Amino acid sequence: xxxxxxxxxxxxxxxxxxxxxxxxxxxxxxxxxxxxxxxxxxxxxxxxxxxxxxxxxxxxxxxxxxxxxxxxxxxxxxxx
Numbered sequence: 454x455x456x457x458x459x460x461x462x463x464x465x466x467x468x469x470x471x472x473x474x475x476x477x478x479x480x481x482x483x484x485x486x487x488x489x490x491x492x493x494x495x496x497x498x499x500x501x502x503x504x505x506x507x508x509x510x511x512x513x514x515x516x517x518x519x520x521x522x523x524x525x526x527x528x529x530x531x532x533x
Contacts, residue, residue: 472519
């Protein structure tokens with residue numbers, strides 16, 4: 454984690470293009486889950502519970518890449 458000119462810490466998402474790209478792909482995957490829920494298309498995961506399980510896996514990957522960004526994305530955890 455680095456600091457900006459105001460001496461505030463920045464998440465790796467803001468300072469590392471590779472990390473940003475990986476997280477953006479994971480967030481896009483999450484968006485596809487929720488946008489297609491209930492559409493009965495090949496991208497439909499079926500139920501909200503399955504969508505929640507997939508989101509938890511995605512969120513865990515985001516946390517592994519950049520815990521600071523994860524904390525900003527999910528300030529109360531992924532179960533809230």
